[in-house]
Amino acid sequence: MQLRPPNADQPLLGLTILLVEDSRFAAEGFRLLALRSGARLRRADSLAHARRHLCVYRPTVVMVDLGLPDGSGAQLITELAQARPRIDMILGVSADPEAEQIARAAGADGFLEKPITSLASFQTEVLRHLPPERQPTGPRSLPRGMVEPDRIALRDDLAHAAEVLKSDAEGEELDYVTQFLASVARSAGDTRLSEAVDRLADARTKGEVLGAHVSELSAMVDRRLAPSAPLT
Template sequence: MNTLDDFFQTQPPSASRPLLGLTVLAVEDSRFACEAIRLMCVRSGARIRRADCIASARRHLRVYRPAVAIVDMGLPDGSGAELIADLCHGAAQSPVVLGTSGDGDLEQAAMAAGANGFLHKPMTSIAAFQAEILRHMPRDRRPNAPRPADTTQVSPDRIAFQDDLSAALAALDGQTGDAHQVAYVANFVLGIARCALDADLFAAARAASFDPARPGPAAAMLDLIRTRAQHKIAV
């Protein structure tokens, strides 16, 4: 199977657009986090495809093989480590596979599954994003000339944050007694709260993730999600 890049590579990467011609598959259930990746890809010259779960990612991979796969460690239908292992050791290998999470403790699991590297959330630095991908790329896919670091910090659209809150609310409402579901939603909210720099929401999600079987922390997190979701953003 050819990479999508084999069909669309028309120009070599440049100093200002060092990822030109590359396709990035972002396997990410958070629209807010994925918007940050999209902005960094656009500034770097890369195309982006998004999958919001493992099943969706595998449907993508049956059609094409991206040059870079960025895999969130906590996905609604399983652990990102499972998909990373498939990408690194299976038939649909990608040249660069990066794990990502707002929980730095999951870096070890990503690397053990075979990931080339790890991106810590929140991802806002274009220079760090480019550097982490380029250091794992084959030499012929890197810019030949020296390049100045892009010091721009991306700022994802807050509407995507509201979309994530609505998704968390729908996933948890009426299910605060389901420890498995609480654990997934708590980890999801931890990631978006870290990206949004929302300390109160992060603390509530952290408390729920420590003991998802207890209804109190889950209910407190749900109440705070409801409060945040009611603050609509004018378009």
């Protein structure tokens, strides 16, 4: 069966995307962006899961979050950039704009800063790295649509963070849950949670006692998980 070529309404038609992303909320946003653009998307939530995918599945595009539960996404970006044959497009993903330099140094072709809810921004970043033969033909106006991920996925992310925070996390595990919550808070537009994460990260950098900061963050997450609490 012959695949339809990309068109103005679905400019990414025919593309297959592997998204390496631990946040369900962020992944849901990317799924909606890919769906409305005509691309097919699969998700891996860790480096190990992504490597298993890539043993049996060759996507056109791999989008890699820089902060993952079992290591830095930069490791996978380097592996993919050096592999032969090479994946057609490798994009770094992070809520931290400073991570773009890390992603590009590792070999990424481009970078997507979370949260990305604009269909036009998503399509533009992917299309500018595609060869001419993969581009849609004819004039194309930029779409004005936005996507809004299901807030149930946000609750799942918060529940995961709450579990880690209550397990007396320290060292690398505490570093991971801190950056995970920073990303989730930014994607959800939760300023107060983001500020609490920053206070914990700053205290850790300064070598301060962290108990009070961890307790504060854990309590804030619990309040957001309360049945009557709206997810902002």
